[in-house]
Amino acid sequence: DIQMTQSPSSLSASVGDRVTITCRASQSISSYLHWYQQKPGKAPKLLIYAASSLQSGVPSRFSGSGSGTDFTLTISSLQPEDFATYYCQQSYSTLRTFGQGTKVEVK
Amino acid sequence: EVQLVESGGGLVQPGGSLRLSCAASGIPVNDYSMNWVRQAPGKGLEWVASISSGGTFIYYADSVKGRFTISRDDARNSLFLQMNSLRAEDTAVYYCAREIGVSRSDYWGQGTLVTVSA
Numbered sequence: 001d002i003q004m005t006q007s008p009s010s011l012s013a014s015v016g017d018r019v020t021i022t023c024r025a026s027q028s029i030s031s032y033l034h035w036y037q038q039k040p041g042k043a044p045k046l047l048i049y050a051a052s053s054l055q056s057g058v059p060s061r062f063s064g065s066g067s068g069t070d071f072t073l074t075i076s077s078l079q080p081e082d083f084a085t086y087y088c089q090q091s092y093s094t095l096r097t098f099g100q101g102t103k104v105e106v107k
Numbered sequence: 108e109v110q111l112v113e114s115g116g117g118l119v120q121p122g123g124s125l126r127l128s129c130a131a132s133g134i135p136v137n138d139y140s141m142n143w144v145r146q147a148p149g150k151g152l153e154w155v156a157s158i159s160s161g162g163t164f165i166y167y168a169d170s171v172k173g174r175f176t177i178s179r180d181d182a183r184n185s186l187f188l189q190m191n192s193l194r195a196e197d198t199a200v201y202y203c204a205r206e207i208g209v210s211r212s213d214y215w216g217q218g219t220l221v222t223v224s225a
Contacts (some may be wrong), residue, residue: 001169016163034211036152043202043215044144044152050209087152094166096142096154 001027002090007100012107019075021102023088028068032092034075035064037086038101047086048073078104109133109204109214116219123193123223129186129203129216137162140206142187145199146218150190155201156188171197193223 003026013019023033036044046055048064051071054101061076077083083106088099115127129141138182143155156177157166165177177191186203204212 026198032209034209036212038152043217045215046211046213049211049213055211055213056141089152089212091206094157094164095168096157097212098144098152098154102153 001095002029002093002097004088004090004097004099006086006102008102010105011098012105013078014107015078015080017078017107019071019078019104021086021100021104023066023071023073025069025071025090025092026066029090029092031067032090033064033071034065034089034091036064036087036089037082037084038087043071044087047081063092075104109174109205111205111214111216112215113201113203113216113219116201116221117195121189121194121223124189124191125193125220127188127190127203127219127221129188131184131186131205134205134214136179136182136184136186136205140210141177142185142204142206142212143177143186143214144202144204144212145221146195147196147199150199153199157206158186168225173207177212180217193221195223197206197221198223 029031033051035048038044085103110132174192184207202218205214
């Protein structure tokens with residue numbers, strides 16, 4: 001199975017901060033990498049697909065980059081509604097796998 | 108409007124069985140690959156199973172292979188997950204989700220809680 005490793009596992013930030021989360025795959029996954037946001041008690045929400053494409057309706061302060069094994073999710077200016085947990089997921093393999101999650105907390 | 112609504116969760120004893128359903132509206136499930144994803148209490152997301160649009164290709168996580176069966180009923184526009192030989196570690200909220208494009212999951216249900224306990 002392809003292992004997905006996110007870092008950091010958690011971070012503290014303030015409104016207006018630039019936030020960067022990284023995701024590393026155990027083997028090359030081309031651009032088959034997606035980012036989800038999840039708030040407590042809610043289903044995950046797709047933010048970025050194919051490493052860098054913004055899902056319809058998602059604010060432009062979210063962006064993604066990378067290919068191969070190393071990927072990044074960036075929030076350019078953190079907003080109050082962005083405090084949540086973020087997951088990366090690969091779909092290169094038929095056995096999908098998620099990263100362990102990154103919790104973005106209030107500083 | 109696209110809606111996925113899971114049902115069938117509940118409390119079951121170890122070794123027992125449960126069948127989860129995911130009723131879709133606004134999309135024909137037979138046109139898409141569909142997934143089950145679960146989340147244990149306080150833990151991260153874990154992909155469980157996938158079924159392709161034609162039903163030809165089915166895949167399972169190693170943790171559930173041989174115990175869980177994913178299926179679909181196109182007439183009822185629904186997805187199912189038959190779970191047998193349940194273990195305590197299967198306790199989780201189970202979500203169904205649609206896959207499109209480069210196999211990203213764009214629509215998710217609200218989830219149904221499965222608790223395996225004596």
